Amino acid sequence: MDEQNNDLEGLEVYQLFDLMRPLVEPEAVSWVPQGPGWWWVLAGLLLTASLLVFRALRRRYRLRFRNAALRELDALPEHYSVLQLSAVLKRYVLSVASRAEVASLTGSEWAAYLNAQSESVRFSDFNQLALQTDVDRFALKAQAQTWLREQQGATRGL
DSSP: OTTTTGGGTTOOHHHHHHHOOOOOOOOOOOOSOSSHHHHHHHHHHHHHHHHHHHHHHHHHHHTHHHHHHHHHHHHSOTTOOHHHHHHHHHHHHHHHSOHHHHTTOOHHHHHHHHHHTOSSOOOOOHHHHHHOSOOOHHHHHHHHHHHHHHOOSOOSOO
């Protein structure tokens, strides 16, 4: 070792620093995929992400009327009229079903139509319920919310 550094002996530290060459930084690693297989993987990931976003937006769009009706039911006052609840359900059904089929339904026909759309919820004539004073409005509202949650969105004709 002594033989190789003979020309450096006797130099001060600052003189040694002056003799040093600057380090060359290596080229940055590219973020671009190197082979065509990676392009296919990237395209597949983008397609999958696009499909998932599309499905989520479509589901949200389809369920917008149902969610609006649920919010409207939640906003009903504690001592609401049974006919107000019926009106909320009617507005929802008119937004997703054929108006010609649903608009003229009232009374027991309206309740039968709602019952035909659900396996677990059974409504009775809203006009008859409106005349009664001992109606459990909390249970009726819960029943309407359950009925709405069973609905799958805008499928024309429910």
